[in-house]
Amino acid sequence: MRKNIVAGNWKMNKNLQEGIALAKELNEALTADKPNCDVVICTPFIHLASVTPIVDEAIIGVGAENCADKVSGAYTGEVSAEMVASTGAKYVILGHSERRSYYGETVEILEEKVKLALANNLTPIFCIGEVLEERQAEKQNEVVAAQLASVFTLSAEDFGKIILAYEPVWAIGTGLTATPEQAQDIHAYIRSLIVEKYGQEVADNCSILYGGSCKPSNAKELFANPDVDGGLIGGAALKVSDFKGIIDAFK
Ligand code: PGA
DSSP, X not given: OOOOEEEEEOOSOOOHHXXXXXXXXXXXXXXXXXOSSEEEEEEOHHHHHHXXXXXXXXXXXXXXXXXXXXXXXXXXXXXXXHHHHHTTOOEEEESOHHHHHHSOOOHHHHHHHHHHHHHTTOEEEEEEOOOHHHHHTTOHHHHHHHHXXXXXXSOHHHHTTOEEEEOOGGGTTTSOOOOHHHHHHHHHHHHHHHHHHHOHHHHHHOOEEEESSOOXXXXXXXXXXXXXOEEXXXXXXXXXXXXXXXXXGGO
C-alpha cells in the first residue's frame, strides 16, 4: 500500500550555512522523535552535497527542486539528473507551478525531465494544479488531467516509482488552503485517472501529496482524507517546529 510522505520544498531560500543548520536541526528533532511517515527535504542544488551526509537517510530523504531536460553538454547553468543523483540525493521535484509559469516548463519538457530523473534512479515528486481562474471556472479537473500527460506516457512500472503532488496554485504561499473536501475531491479524481490508465493496483500504490499553505494547524484534517497521502510544504518547511508539526499530523 502507498506511503504517507511529508516533503519540504525550500525554494530559493537559505544560503549554504543556513541550509546546513536547518538540515542538522531537523535531523536532530526527527532522530529524537521518529516520524510516522517518510520525510523528504528538497533543497537548492548547491546544498545537496552538503546536506545528504548530515541527515540520517533512514529518516530523511534529500531531493532537488528541479533538474535539466537534457542529459549533459553545452547547457550553461543547467544541472542534470545525473549530477543531482551523484550528490546522494534521491528525489527531485518536477513540474512545480513556479517552474511552469516563470520558466516556461511545458508538458513535453517535463516529460523529458521525468524520464531523465527515473533513468538516474531519482524519485520524481511531480506537481500538478490549477490557477485561480481555472478553479473559478471549475476547470481544475481538466487542467490536472492535461498536466498528467507528462507522466502518463510512462510504463506502469515507471509510473509506480513516482510521487504526485496536487498543488492548487491559488493556495501556494497565499495563506489560502484548499478545504479538506476540495483536496479529497480532486485527489480522488486524480486517482481515478490513474485507475483508468494503469489499473487499480498501481493507483492504490501511488502517493498523492497536497501542497499549498499547509501548516501544523490544518495538516491533520487534510491528511485525514483517504486520498491525501501527505504534503508538499513550502514556507512551513523553513522552520523545524512548523515542519515537524506537520510531520506529527501522522501521529
Ligand atoms: P507553501 O508552498 O506551502 O508555501 O504554500 C507549497 C509549494 O509551493 O510547494
